[in-house]
Amino acid sequence: MILVLLAIAIVLISALVLYARWNYGTLEKMNIPVVKPSFLLGSTPDLHLKVQHLEDVLRFQKHGKVFGVYEGRKPMVFICDPELLRLIMVKDAEYFKDRRAIDLGDEQVNEMMDFLPYDKWKEVRSPMTPFFTQGKIKLVSQSMKESILDLCTSIRADCNFNRDQNHGFANILIDQKFEAFYMDLSFRSAFGIKIDDHLSSDNEVLKMFRDISGQDAEFNFLYTLTMSFPFLTKFAPTLDADATKKIGATFRNVLSARRSAGQKNNDFADILNEMIGKTSSPQYKRLGITDTTIIAQAFNFILAGYEAMKTISTMLTYYLVKHPEIQEKVHEEIDAFLERNNGEVLFEKLGELVYLHACLYETMRLVPPFIRPERICTKDWEHENLKIKKGTMVMIPAWAVHRNPEQFPDPEEFKPERFLPENKSKMHPYAFMTFGTGPRNCIGMRFAVEAMKYAFVHILKEFKFEMRHDTVIKYKPGVLFFVQYNHIPINVAKRA
Numbered sequence: 001m002i003l004v005l006l007a008i009a010i011v012l013i014s015a016l017v018l019y020a021r022w023n024y025g026t027l028e029k030m031n032i033p034v035v036k037p038s039f040l041l042g043s044t045p046d047l048h049l050k051v052q053h054l055e056d057v058l059r060f061q062k063h064g065k066v067f068g069v070y071e072g073r074k075p076m077v078f079i080c081d082p083e084l085l086r087l088i089m090v091k092d093a094e095y096f097k098d099r100r101a102i103d104l105g106d107e108q109v110n111e112m113m114d115f116l117p118y119d120k121w122k123e124v125r126s127p128m129t130p131f132f133t134q135g136k137i138k139l140v141s142q143s144m145k146e147s148i149l150d151l152c153t154s155i156r157a158d159c160n161f162n163r164d165q166n167h168g169f170a171n172i173l174i175d176q177k178f179e180a181f182y183m184d185l186s187f188r189s190a191f192g193i194k195i196d197d198h199l200s201s202d203n204e205v206l207k208m209f210r211d212i213s214g215q216d217a218e219f220n221f222l223y224t225l226t227m228s229f230p231f232l233t234k235f236a237p238t239l240d241a242d243a244t245k246k247i248g249a250t251f252r253n254v255l256s257a258r259r260s261a262g263q264k265n266n267d268f269a270d271i272l273n274e275m276i277g278k279t280s281s282p283q284y285k286r287l288g289i290t291d292t293t294i295i296a297q298a299f300n301f302i303l304a305g306y307e308a309m310k311t312i313s314t315m316l317t318y319y320l321v322k323h324p325e326i327q328e329k330v331h332e333e334i335d336a337f338l339e340r341n342n343g344e345v346l347f348e349k350l351g352e353l354v355y356l357h358a359c360l361y362e363t364m365r366l367v368p369p370f371i372r373p374e375r376i377c378t379k380d381w382e383h384e385n386l387k388i389k390k391g392t393m394v395m396i397p398a399w400a401v402h403r404n405p406e407q408f409p410d411p412e413e414f415k416p417e418r419f420l421p422e423n424k425s426k427m428h429p430y431a432f433m434t435f436g437t438g439p440r441n442c443i444g445m446r447f448a449v450e451a452m453k454y455a456f457v458h459i460l461k462e463f464k465f466e467m468r469h470d471t472v473i474k475y476k477p478g479v480l481f482f483v484q485y486n487h488i489p490i491n492v493a494k495r496a
């Protein structure tokens with residue numbers, strides 16, 4: 001009996017070992033340096049302990065612009081070379097059409113545009129594109145402004161009530177401020193909804209989205225194990241089903257109330273309602289585009305946007321306090337802008353603020369919130385010595401791409417000048433990957449950039465920020481998608 005049990009155990013263990021190591025050797029055949037895999041857990045046996053985007057930078061420094069990583073049992077090719085990125089993401093995009101489909105346990109999020117396969121993705125993306133043009137964004141700029149003015153009122157209250165009597169500055173957690181604010185701004189401009197208690201970091205909607213995006217999840221060894229044994233995923237923490245249901249119901253109610261009232265606001269909700277009107281068309285039926293697919297795009301709008309805008313705005317504030325002379329220059333630019341425009345912050349004139357724009361882009365270079373845009377190779381592809389096999393994951397480690405000294409000398413330094421119009425031609429057009437590129441680039445890029453600039457003009461017109469002894473950033477290990485970090489205290493005061 002013992003012998004039989006022993007034999008079964010040996011067979012089982014051998015099968016698991018074989019399974020975990022099944023893909024070993026595939027990257028080596030692509031003629032690229034590979035981060036040496038461990039016996040069972042790929043190149044990432046301590047994935048939950050290491051900050052992955054910083055690991056990407058170290059690997060780039062050690063292995064060069066193209067290297068392979070077994071993330072658990074999954075072979076991945078990492079590309080940091082801007083010319084190869086042009087080929088893969090733009091010129092030969094038809095070989096790299098998809099991203100991973102991820103099962104998050106609820107169709108309302110599984111069907112987000114991010115995860116859709118090519119044909120369905122194309123049909124879903126196309127009617128949404130017009131919302132993200134400059135003209136359409138201007139139409140929702142009034143909603144953005146209302147949200148921004150509320151944010152300023154709330155910072156003003158902090159300055160009045162929490163001020164340190166001797167020093168004149170108030171201490172705020174800047175990431176929390178921005179998190180609640182960008183959630184509110186997104187809801188107001190996309191759906192015309194004002195969330196209850198919208199500027200509180202404890203508001204119910206914000207808490208639910210935190211649950212959905214798994215922001216507070218801690219990664220442990222089980223999480224690392226799931227990379228080699230994906231069937232263990234069901235024991236690892238997943239997204240909160242209750243929160244998804246509740247938010248989904250809210251989106252459905254808002255859209256159906258608009259349809260019943262025949263109401264149009266020229267916003268994103270109008271586009272979703274037009275799409276809902278097409279769900280019985282043969283094309284939508286053939287592709288399986290249902291009400292749920294369309295509600296998923298409402299989730300995508302909020303999930304893709306608020307956290308990334310929060311991170312960039314938090315980090316921009318951080319760099320401004322770290323470099324007071326740069327903050328002063330931005331203040332001067334804004335003061336001159338206001339003087340030219342009779343004290344008004346005109347949305348259509350934001351383009352004049354070239355230095356603020358450069359500071360924003362330099363922040364996005366140093367801290368791209370979405371750490372690795374990705375593609376799946378859908379047809380065998382080769383270029384010179386590099387051969388990528390169908391089915392291989394291609395990762396774009398944005399943190400490493402942005403620290404290429406050939407494109408960005410002194411890559412760790414915050415130097416907004418790199419993004420001034422006169423210096424733009426010095427960098428390769430595919431050296432900046434914060435929004436990805438090619439047909440599957442970020443659809444919300446223009447919306448996000450305009451919203452952040454609009455917010456910062458209002459904020460810096462009235463307030464100044466200052467570093468504290470505890471203003472430090474610590475990134476969370478194990479994160480593979482959106483960068484996560486601690487709360488960031490910062491001093492703020494009204495400008496004289």
Ligand code: HEM
Pocket residue numbers: 113114115125300301302304305306308309312368369370373374433434435436437438439440441442443444445447448449
């Ligand atoms: C600063 C803020 C933002 C950053 C840094 C960001 C970044 C990204 C990145 C890196 C991608 C992948 C691109 C690629 O694979 O080439 C992406 C895709 C996407 N983003 Fe954004 N994003 C931001 C804001 C937004 C906003 C406000 C929306 C609102 C609609 C949005 C919606 C999307 C969608 C729907 C996709 C998937 C596009 C597709 O598959 O066709 N993003 N974003």
